Amino acid sequence: MSNNGKYMWWKHGVIYHIYPLSFYDSNDDGKGDIPGIIEKLDYLSGLGIDAIWLSPIYTSPMVDFGYDVSNYREIDPVFGTINDFLQLLHEAHSRNIRVIMDMIMNHTSHLHPWFQESRSSRYYNPKRNWYIWHSPKNGRKPNRWKSAFGGSAWEYDKSTKQYYLHTFLKEQPDLNWWNTSMRKAFFDDIEFWLKLGVDGFRFDAINMIVKDKKLRNNPLFFDYFNYKKKLATRNQPGSYSIIKLLRKLLDKYENKVGIGEIYSLPPGNSKISASYLGNGNDSLHLTFDFSLIFRWWNARSYYKCIQNWYDHIPDKGWPSIVLSNHDLYRSINRFGIGLHKKEKAKVAAVLLFTLRGTPFIYYGEELGMKNTKIARSCIKDPVGKRYWPFYSGRDKARTPMQWNDQQNAGFTNAKPWLPINKDFIENNIEKQKDNNDSLFNIYKTLIYLRKKHKPLNAGDWKPLIYGIKGVLAYSREFENETIIVVLNFTSARKNINLKMNEEMKILFSTHPKRSNKIQLENLQILPFEATLIESRI
Numbered sequence: 001m002s003n004n005g006k007y008m009w010w011k012h013g014v015i016y017h018i019y020p021l022s023f024y025d026s027n028d029d030g031k032g033d034i035p036g037i038i039e040k041l042d043y044l045s046g047l048g049i050d051a052i053w054l055s056p057i058y059t060s061p062m063v064d065f066g067y068d069v070s071n072y073r074e075i076d077p078v079f080g081t082i083n084d085f086l087q088l089l090h091e092a093h094s095r096n097i098r099v100i101m102d103m104i105m106n107h108t109s110h111l112h113p114w115f116q117e118s119r120s121s122r123y124y125n126p127k128r129n130w131y132i133w134h135s136p137k138n139g140r141k142p143n144r145w146k147s148a149f150g151g152s153a154w155e156y157d158k159s160t161k162q163y164y165l166h167t168f169l170k171e172q173p174d175l176n177w178w179n180t181s182m183r184k185a186f187f188d189d190i191e192f193w194l195k196l197g198v199d200g201f202r203f204d205a206i207n208m209i210v211k212d213k214k215l216r217n218n219p220l221f222f223d224y225f226n227y228k229k230k231l232a233t234r235n236q237p238g239s240y241s242i243i244k245l246l247r248k249l250l251d252k253y254e255n256k257v258g259i260g261e262i263y264s265l266p267p268g269n270s271k272i273s274a275s276y277l278g279n280g281n282d283s284l285h286l287t288f289d290f291s292l293i294f295r296w297w298n299a300r301s302y303y304k305c306i307q308n309w310y311d312h313i314p315d316k317g318w319p320s321i322v323l324s325n326h327d328l329y330r331s332i333n334r335f336g337i338g339l340h341k342k343e344k345a346k347v348a349a350v351l352l353f354t355l356r357g358t359p360f361i362y363y364g365e366e367l368g369m370k371n372t373k374i375a376r377s378c379i380k381d382p383v384g385k386r387y388w389p390f391y392s393g394r395d396k397a398r399t400p401m402q403w404n405d406q407q408n409a410g411f412t413n414a415k416p417w418l419p420i421n422k423d424f425i426e427n428n429i430e431k432q433k434d435n436n437d438s439l440f441n442i443y444k445t446l447i448y449l450r451k452k453h454k455p456l457n458a459g460d461w462k463p464l465i466y467g468i469k470g471v472l473a474y475s476r477e478f479e480n481e482t483i484i485v486v487l488n489f490t491s492a493r494k495n496i497n498l499k500m501n502e503e504m505k506i507l508f509s510t511h512p513k514r515s516n517k518i519q520l521e522n523l524q525i526l527p528f529e530a531t532l533i534e535s536r537i
């Protein structure tokens, strides 16, 4: 194992992503909170995860549900207090669970005191340049840059007669990372949490923090058609340099992790995601590659995408594996229409925990939580409000965790902030816990096996069947132990020959009745079967 055989939590472990508003409500206000997370730590520890990543819990007007921060050193009262947070750290650490916070460096809230000061006057204002202000060009906006959430990225400020930049909502003004005083103040905010003992950060939209100084336009319609051209608003050399400084800051402390959200174009451009790993030691520890998320359920296409991701990882770098998050569809909704979703979710679980790289679980994925239909009157996401009825936004994948079949799925005694998926009576943690064959128990077993067998958490990856005819197979090897993983993406039986004349032992199968010993030369794989086969030399 790398690092002299030491189990490194962020590299060999499993990270669980919590959307705090929807995890567990401890004080009956319909919204999840920190004491709620504390109450569920035993659940998480039972699942076997190594770390939790919390979507933002800082003080915020919640225009973008916490991704608009007005004070980076305080906890928003909706989630609790700083003492609750310290207790969470303590309780999590005592269960060997690390705590990763979200850090939003591209922008603050418009209510952040820095922005309030910045917009207060144009001249003799030390914080004016902490944000990106420009005068109108020929009476118009400074350029054509677009906000990722729709419309122009420029908002006019009548009182100072200049525009400010916002890559997301107008309530999320972009910070100016060329400004060294701002940079120092921001790094101090980050260090505040490191000193308190948090174990790392997921850096929001980190590849967008620096923009072209000359304000050059992006190619027209760049979002969808011109993505190969160089963009002035993403992946600028300056972002890479700042990330290197960030890494130095993290390295002042022991065992911290920096994880980058790299939203590339086209979505899931593995080369760009991997470029933020630097040489594997000087940049981010992990970055997200969303390419699997943007693939149809097809073994060949999955294979190509995994191979492509690995091909770009630097020698000393380490991949992450992610199937869903709070911005996108629930993974189970992407595994094709209608039939066999549950079976596919089990195959996907095996993939998630047996690929080379750190797996991320999005809360509820372990029970196959689905997208929830949100009526227009219940939409909370500003992006959904803007684009309804063409797009109803991200709420569908942010609905409350389904703990049991009681009122409000056991999430709250009040009216939940977002509707609960109607399937909670049948689909909830309590029910799945009692069923050996459930997705939840498969997650639990796989996490256990991944921790126990070094090939799975640290070994090399070698493809054996390249997704041809619906089957993907690969081996994971570490020292004298090999585990072969075979995944049948289809509803048909498949006969495969792994060209190994050995009898091996089944370590795990999504089809529990499978006999224990098998011949690799002539192996019949059942419909949607995912199997782990073990050999020790």
Ligand code: NOJ
Pocket (backbone or CB within 6 Å): 064, 067, 068, 104, 168, 204, 205, 261, 326, 327
């Ligand atoms: C990416 C986050 O994942 C998303 O939820 C947020 O709205 C934007 N960045 C802006 O912070």
